[in-house]
Amino acid sequence: MSYILGNAVITDGYSTLMKNGALEISDRKIAKIGKTEQVKKKGVKFYDLKGRLVLPGLLNGHHHLYSALATGLAPIGPTENFQQILENLWWHLDQSLDIETCYYSALSGLLQSIQFGVTTVFDHHASMNVISQSLNSLKIAFLETNLKGLLCYEISDRMGKEAVKEQLEENIRFYEEHKGNSQIQGLMGLHANFTLSNESMSLIAQQKPSDMPIHIHCGEDKADFDFCVAHGKAGPVDRLHAFGLLDRNSLLAHCIHLSEKDYDLITSVKPVVISNPESNANNNVGMMNTDRIHDYVLGTDGMTGNILGTLRSLFLLRNGKIENPLDILFRRPANVIQRFFPQAGTLKERFDADIAVTDYVPVTPISLDNLFYHLIFGVQGQKMYMTIANGTILWEKGEFKTLNEGKIRQEVHEAVHKLYTVYHE
């Protein structure tokens, strides 16, 4: 099946921007990119985008799909500090999930991601009373929606030693079963340094396949930093490094409370740093130091599925000052996605057709030099006009095209009832 998206402003976000451009999509790939009159041809369905701005499908570098059904859920106790936010909301929620509510949380979160043009999600999963096979329930939601994902289960000491072993096994099982998969792969999920004893860290280091990257909350709150110092390390990155867990493909979320040695390790090893500005503001944990960390991608940390909205928040939180915003949103994500899915992450011929068509028609001059401002003030983090993953049009003009939204919403509604009943017991 082939079709053409034409009469559009097409950009990969960092190296090219073409006006009156078109994309031919064929057999799940981008077959051709060029001027509309060159690409348009008889017999192939043509979508006239009427001047809309077309972007690569976006990356959410750190998500918690398990939290997608928590909107408006009241914590069970005070949330005055970071530890209380975890204990009285997130940890209580993840202990209330079963295999079915894991699936519906993931599906709900992915539906929202699609609406905002996100086609790749790096998820960090927790469901402490259902560990084994839990990642498969998320995988089903990814397969149904067509999105790409890196999945992991967050290992934490909070449920005891036996649970740590089961969490470790779930990560390794999923990783081994999905090596080289073109849509879903596994990582080693760690909650954070401060919830992992030296004994647990050693066990993870011993059992982790050497080429399996980690995904961890790193220096999110000062408590994480203090824990590492109390355990004889310079900080959270240094502790990961000391256990042999840090490498170029490590996903480090937050990176706010770090030591000089931690920054030096990030500079030399170059792991993937994911900043989550809306979550950090919400939890009042501080902001990542962008004078020390220049190369990063954005995540939502479970707050929303909206990455362009997150970029806009970052812009406002930093009083209009972000260095190299197009690198953060496009160049670096393309590079990171291609480590796992070599033919994805950008708009190029023969690459996977993962595409976000904004519902924005630029009426003022647009170029790579001012694209960022068109995104912040024009697109504004609104829902997309069209979202395409692996060549399939998932979302168009406010409707899901491959999923029965009404039926899903009804099932989700029932899952929410079950989840909230357990949560409040």
Ligand SMILES: [Zn+2]
């Ligand atoms: Zn997180």
